[in-house]
Amino acid sequence: xxxxxxxxxxxxxxxxxxxxxxxxxxxxxxxxxxxxxxxxxxxxxxxxxxxxxxxxxxxxxxxxxxxxxxxxxxxxxxxxxxxxxxxxxxxxxxxxxxxxxxxxxxxxxxxxxxxxxxxxxxxxxxxxxxxxxxxxxxxxxxxxxxxxxxxxxxxxxxxxxxxxxxxxxxxxxxxxxxxxxxxxxxxxxxxxxxxxxxxxxxxxxxxxxxxxxxxxxxxxxxxxxxxxxxxxxxxxxxxxxxxxxxxxxxxxxxxxxxxxxxxxxxxxxxxxxxxxxxxxxxxxxxxxxxxxxxxxxxxxxxxxxxxxxxxxxxxxxxxxxxxxxxxxxxxxxxxxxxxxxxxxxxxxxxxxxxxxxxxxxxxxxxxxxxx
Amino acid sequence: xxxxxxxxxxxxxxxxxxxxxxxxxxxxxxxxxxxxxxxxxxxxxxxxxxxxxxxxxxxxxxxxxxxxxxxxxxxxxxxxxxxxxxxxxxxxxxxxxx
Numbered sequence: 428x429x430x431x432x433x434x435x436x437x438x439x440x441x442x443x444x445x446x447x448x449x450x451x452x453x454x455x456x457x458x459x460x461x462x463x464x465x466x467x468x469x470x471x472x473x474x475x476x477x478x479x480x481x482x483x484x485x486x487x488x489x490x491x492x493x494x495x496x497x498x499x500x501x502x503x504x505x506x507x508x509x510x511x512x513x514x515x516x517x518x519x520x521x522x523x524x525x526x527x528x529x530x531x532x533x534x535x536x537x538x539x540x541x542x543x544x545x546x547x548x549x550x551x552x553x554x555x556x557x558x559x560x561x562x563x564x565x566x567x568x569x570x571x572x573x574x575x576x577x578x579x580x581x582x583x584x585x586x587x588x589x590x591x592x593x594x595x596x597x598x599x600x601x602x603x604x605x606x607x608x609x610x611x612x613x614x615x616x617x618x619x620x621x622x623x624x625x626x627x628x629x630x631x632x633x634x635x636x637x638x639x640x641x642x643x644x645x646x647x648x649x650x651x652x653x654x655x656x657x658x659x660x661x662x663x664x665x666x667x668x669x670x671x672x673x674x675x676x677x678x679x680x681x682x683x684x685x686x687x688x689x690x691x692x693x694x695x696x697x698x699x700x701x702x703x704x705x706x707x708x709x710x711x712x713x714x715x716x717x718x719x720x721x722x723x724x725x726x727x728x729x730x731x732x733x734x735x736x737x738x739x740x741x742x743x744x745x746x747x748x749x750x751x752x753x754x755x756x757x758x759x760x761x762x763x764x765x766x767x768x769x770x771x772x773x774x775x776x777x778x779x780x781x782x783x784x785x786x787x788x789x790x791x792x793x794x795x796x797x798x
Numbered sequence: 799x800x801x802x803x804x805x806x807x808x809x810x811x812x813x814x815x816x817x818x819x820x821x822x823x824x825x826x827x828x829x830x831x832x833x834x835x836x837x838x839x840x841x842x843x844x845x846x847x848x849x850x851x852x853x854x855x856x857x858x859x860x861x862x863x864x865x866x867x868x869x870x871x872x873x874x875x876x877x878x879x880x881x882x883x884x885x886x887x888x889x890x891x892x893x894x895x896x
Contacts, residue, residue, distance in 0.1 A: 462807060486857040486891040487807055487845040503811065503841045507849045 429798060431753045432497065433761055433782065434478065435769055436465035436791035441480055443498045444782050450759055450773040453782045459501065460492065467534050467748055467791040470497075474542035475795050479561055481532040481547070489531050491547075491561050504561035508532070508549055511568035517551060518580040527551045527571070534748060536591035540598075548588035552579060552605040554617065567617035570603065575622060575639040582606035582642045582661070589747055590646045594653040602656065602671060607642035610658070612671050623671030627660060645747040647689045649696035657699050657726070659689040659747070664701055666726050677726020682713050688750035692775060693758040697725040700752075700760060700776060702745040710765075711742035719762070721776050735779035736770060743768070748791035755796055763789025800831055801886035808846070808889065812839040817886060826881035828860060829872040846889060861888040 433444040440458030459465075460482045468480035480492040480501070489508065492501040508529045516524035530550040538544035543560040553571050555564040570576075579586060587606055594600035599616040602623075609624040622638050632640040642661035649655065658665040658674065662685050665674040678684035683703045692698035699722050705713045712718065718733040743764035753759035760776050763769045767786040770779045802818040809815060820838060824830040829852075836843045843849065846858055852872075854860070859868040863877045863885050879885035 460810070462810075484807060485894070486805075486855065487811075488848075488855060489844070490811065490841075506844045509850060 429755055429796060431755070431759065432470070432475075432795040432797060433751075433769065433771075434468045434470065434498070434791075434793040434795070435763055435786065435789060436467050436480070436748075437763075437767070437787040437789050438464055439787035441465040441468055441482075441498075442783070442786060444769065446782075448755055450753075450755075450771055453771075455783050456498070459498070463490075464531075465790065466531060467793075468492075469535050469537060469793045470795045471537040471542040471545075472539050473537070475797055477537070477542040477560075479535045479537060479545050481535055483531040489529070491532065491535075493561050505557065505563050508547070508553075508555055508564050509566070510553060510571070511566040514571070516577055517586060518578055520581060522580075524577070527553070529553075530585060533587045533589045534591055536593060539593050539595055546591050546593075546601075548591050548603065550585045550587040551581075552586045552588040552608060554588055554591070554601075554603055556617070567613075569613070569618045570611060570620045573611065573620050573622065575608070579605065579608040579639065590643070592646060592648055592653075592656075595650045596653050600653070600670075602646060602648075604643040604646050604658075606644065607661075608639045609641040610643050610646060610656075610671055623667075624674070625672065626667075626674030627665065628663070628676075629661065631661070644687045645689050647691050647699070649691040652696045655696065655725075657689050657691060659686050659701055661685065661707060664689065664726060677722070679722070679727035679729055681720055681729050682731075686745075687747040688745055688762065690750045690752055690760070692760075693752050693754040694756075695723070695758075695775075698723045698775070699725065700750065701729075702750070702762065704744060710744045712744075715740050715742060717741045717743065717764070719760070719772075719776055719779075732772075732776040732779070734777065735772075741766075746790055748793075749789050751792050751794040753794045753796045759794070761792050761794055763792045765789065799883045800826060800834070800880065801883055802831065802835055803886045803888045804842075805889060805891040807891065808842060811841045811845060813841075814839070819883075825873075826876050827873050828867065828870065828876065831876065831880075831887055832872075857892040857894065859890045859892055861890055862886070 429448040435442040442457030471477040478494040482490040514527035519525040534548040536546040547555040590604035592602040654670040656667040717736040718731040720729040743766040750762040
């Protein structure tokens with residue numbers, strides 16, 4: 428019988444939640460790396476027992492942990508993320524040049540085919556790759572060398588590369604997103620990159636339709652249609668049907684189009700999920716009600732999903748990497764909150780139950796569907 | 799034998815409990831002690847000093863003999879009491895909230 432393993436990164440450690448395919452009873456394992464910030468952990472699609480975790484601390488810096496047994500035991504691997512060459516500068520919040528400086532790994536994206544190859548999206552924004560299971564890391568410097576790189580500025584969370592999408596139909600195509608530079612795509616395995624932000628409109632920058640400067644919060648795709656992308660921007664939910672060449676807004680009837688995560692149903696490429704947040708100055712859900720919104724039409728027409736979720740006095744946020752889906756026949760949806768709850772739906776969002784309620788603030792949620 | 803006390807987070811990385819004891823063959827300085835510490839526990843590389851610059855991370859401090867040695871030159875001799883093992887060299891995480 429199939430089972431699921433939910434990998435949860437929190438402000439104070441990692442937790443691994445497991446259940447059989449019914450997704451009714453859960454075992455909670457953790458904390459792993461107690462006291463450390465776990466921005467993200469994710470399993471290899473090519474070897475589900477191979478997990479990578481980003482462990483960091485404002486005091487003691489970055490560590491990368493690797494597991495070869497599904498998270499039972501862990502091994503420290505390489506933590507040296509050296510920018511290629513002389514890194515130059517980007518812009519700081521006040522508009523002055525600032526040398527690129529590594530702070531932490533926000534996102535780890537294992538290769539679709541090789542358990543030893545993994546990508547890391549870091550702050551200050553850059554993309555690294557390891558081909559030896561995380562022991563050594565090399566920057567794909569063509570991204571930061573983009574002609575606009577010296578003009579990138581951080582969002583409130585830092586100049587972070589937080590989204591990495593590997594195209595399952597083209598090993599040389601990768602999509603990434605940076606707050607607050609925007610989305611970029613390579614078609615040559617990371618040598619060269621182009622900004623793919625046409626159609627985005629951001630009123631909080633001097634030129635709302637500039638080539639870069641957009642605070643993209645998250646991008647998602649369905650693996651059967653890698654040319655169709657969905658984006659949750661700082662404000663606005665967007666869609667591209669041409670691999671990012673152009674975007675159009677699909678916020679439709681959402682109560683607010685600010686938010687962080689966005690994800691796609693495992694079996695219905697036009698069914699997408701967001702969690703509307705009241706505003707960029709109030710990072711909590713509207714009206715004290717925690718509701719996921721689902722569109723079955725690829726955007727524009729949205730329905731609230733709140734059955735089983737708190738519908739009063741709730742003021743949590745759901746961060747950009749804190750939503751994921753499983754691939755069981757009835758698609759499961761999972762998300763974690765800044766209040767430490769991890770919610771699961773075994774019926775594509777129609778109803779929800781908490782797997783666990785009182786973890787540290789949740790930074791990331793990933794799901795593995797195991798045979 | 800040099801005695802080193804690590805904060806809990808670094809003991810977790812190094813998989814040690816209690817004090818660490820090190821042989822330091824060169825002059826006993828911050829640099830030689832930390833070099834020996836990292837050679838014995840490679841997991842600590844980058845966690846106390848920056849990989850590239852070898853500078854102390856901003857929220858890490860070095861204490862010994864009731865003195866803050868954090869701003870001493872890395873090649874300055876540590877107190878005799880540390881060199882003889884009478885007193886430990888303390889690696890401390892700065893107190894900050896959360």
